[in-house]
Amino acid sequence: MTKTHLTRLQIIQAAKKLTEEFKKHLAECSECRDLVHFFSTFPVAGQVLLSEPPDSWTQKAIVVGKIPEKEGILGKFRARVIFDSWTTPQPVGIRGENGLSHRRLRFECRDIIVDIRAEKQKENWLFIAQAASDTINEILLKLDKRTINPDPDGLYQWTAKRPPKKITLLADKNEIELPELSWKKPRKK
Amino acid sequence: MTDSELWQAVLNGDEKAWETLVRRYKALVYTVSTRAGLSMADAADCFQQTWMLTFQNRHKIKEPSRLSAWLVTTAKREALRLIRKANQINNVPLDLDMICDQKLPDEELDQLEKQAHLEIALNDIDDRCQRILRTFFYSPEDKSYEEIAEALNISPNSLGALRRRCLEKLKQVLIKNQYLVERKDD
Numbered sequence: 024m025t026k027t028h029l030t031r032l033q034i035i036q037a038a039k040k041l042t043e044e045f046k047k048h049l050a051e052c053s054e055c056r057d058l059v060h061f062f063s064t065f066p067v068a069g070q071v072l073l074s075e076p077p078d079s080w081t082q083k084a085i086v087v088g089k090i091p092e093k094e095g096i097l098g099k100f101r102a103r104v105i106f107d108s109w110t111t112p113q114p115v116g117i118r119g120e121n122g123l124s125h126r127r128l129r130f131e132c133r134d135i136i137v138d139i140r141a142e143k144q145k146e147n148w149l150f151i152a153q154a155a156s157d158t159i160n161e162i163l164l165k166l167d168k169r170t171i172n173p174d175p176d177g178l179y180q181w182t183a184k185r186p187p188k189k190i191t192l193l194a195d196k197n198e199i200e201l202p203e204l205s206w207k208k209p210r211k212k
Numbered sequence: 213m214t215d216s217e218l219w220q221a222v223l224n225g226d227e228k229a230w231e232t233l234v235r236r237y238k239a240l241v242y243t244v245s246t247r248a249g250l251s252m253a254d255a256a257d258c259f260q261q262t263w264m265l266t267f268q269n270r271h272k273i274k275e276p277s278r279l280s281a282w283l284v285t286t287a288k289r290e291a292l293r294l295i296r297k298a299n300q301i302n303n304v305p306l307d308l309d310m311i312c313d314q315k316l317p318d319e320e321l322d323q324l325e326k327q328a329h330l331e332i333a334l335n336d337i338d339d340r341c342q343r344i345l346r347t348f349f350y351s352p353e354d355k356s357y358e359e360i361a362e363a364l365n366i367s368p369n370s371l372g373a374l375r376r377r378c379l380e381k382l383k384q385v386l387i388k389n390q391y392l393v394e395r396k397d398d
Contacts, residue, residue, distance in 0.1 A: 028357040028372060031348060054372040057379055058348070064392065067327040068349045076242035080256060081234060084241075084263040088222065088230030098264045133257065134297065196268070 029055045035069060038062035099198045102132035107204070132192075132199045134158055141186060148186055152179040156194065163193040214389045219276030222267075234263060237280060240328040241287050248291035248315050251298075258294055262287040277390040280325045288316050329391035336385045341378035348375060 029037065029048060037045040037059045049056040062068055087098055106129035124143040129136065135156040142149045154162045154173075164171040164179045166187040171179045186206045192199040213221075213232070221229030245258040265286050266273075273282055334342055347360055361368040386392035 030354065030356050031351060031360070032354055054376050057376055061379055061383070065326055065330055067323050067330060070323075070327065071350065072324055072327045073239040073243045073331070074246070075239050076259060080242070080259050081238050083260055084234045084238065085231045087260075087263045087267045088234070089227050098260070100260075133261075134293075197264075 028052065029059075031069070034058050034062055038066065098196075099200065100132050102130040102135070102137065102192075102199050102201045104202060104204070105129050105131045128204070130201050135162070135192065135194060135199065137192065137201065139190075144182075147182040147184055149182050150180065150186075153177060154179070154192060154194075159195045161195070165191040165193055214277070215279045216276040216390070219270075219273065219279060222270060230267070233279070236332055237283050237328060239331070240280060240324055241283055243324055244284055244287040244316065244321065245291060247320075248288070248295065250291060250294055254294045254298065255291075258287060258290045261290050265290070280328055284321050284325055288321065291316065326391075329386065329389070333382055333385040333389065333391065336389075337378065337381045341381055344371075344375055344378050345382060 029045070029052075033045070034055065037049070037055075041049075041059075045059075049059060106127065108125070108127040126139075126141040128139045128141070130139075131137075133156075135154060137152060137154045139150060139152040142151075152164060152171075154164070154177075156162065162173070164173075166181070166183075167189055169181075170193075171181055173179050186204075188203060190201040192201070213229075215233070215236075218229045218233050218236075222233065241259055241262050242255075245255040245262070248255075248258070250258060262283060266283060273279065334345060337345075344364060344366075347364055351360055351363070355363075357371070358368050361371045364371065366374065383392060
């Protein structure tokens, strides 16, 4: 004859509260007793609480442990543009090319805010940048092939014939890449 | 391998051990990140930064058997940092204690951690036992014992003893991993 066992629902209920009926059954059934005891220790058995991250997230987390420390880089992040004067409509009254010889940009990544002001001079572009963060003290600015240290006022200044293709921040062993921007002047509509 | 063994391997520079740990706890970190009510972009940042901080601080973790608690705490802190930042941008006054209590209560985080432990232990026992226990743990609540036996294609007469043995195996893994304290009457 088949021995009667508690259903799954009864086991969950018994793990929460032992009624006389459950006590009677468990006194005679060690198999159900074991399971009830387990469910009272691990009430999560039987619940689906966790969900899986996208694969790309997992791969990025795995990479964290693969970057050799001797390179000094622990992680790579990508900043986003939160302000670009060239894509923002100019105030009424300002028009023509004047606005295009200057460009103001603001990038954001984690708690780092980077402001860059670019000014077209006769032959060169003059760049003045500032990086602010509550948690990171030292931020270096890496251009295509050179690294810029901040001056005593915390400003990064440089001139170049052409705007840099790639700007990267080195902040506390993290590399933060600023998105590449087009420096072609937007066409008038 | 237990978390402590894996952690020792990570400290020795074993990349594979790190990958195993990430795969072990990715669902836990992801669930904490997403339950905090962050945008997907911020949740991705929270997830990545949790692993980053864990790796950066790996020499500071003194009790690797409590690694899951470390991950949960780090993910929670990161989530709150991002919530604070988002609210500052939007000029919303906020009460972090209230956010903690509402979105990530400790009791719920504890349950998430326990489920992660249970999943790790289930994956560490043989396939047959996994199947039996998963059926008991996750089948619809109203399924009778006989229906479960039929679904598993096992005689109801032998299922009870089998289930008991499998549960014992699971408990041993949980104890070995220090997810469960061995009791004298177990």
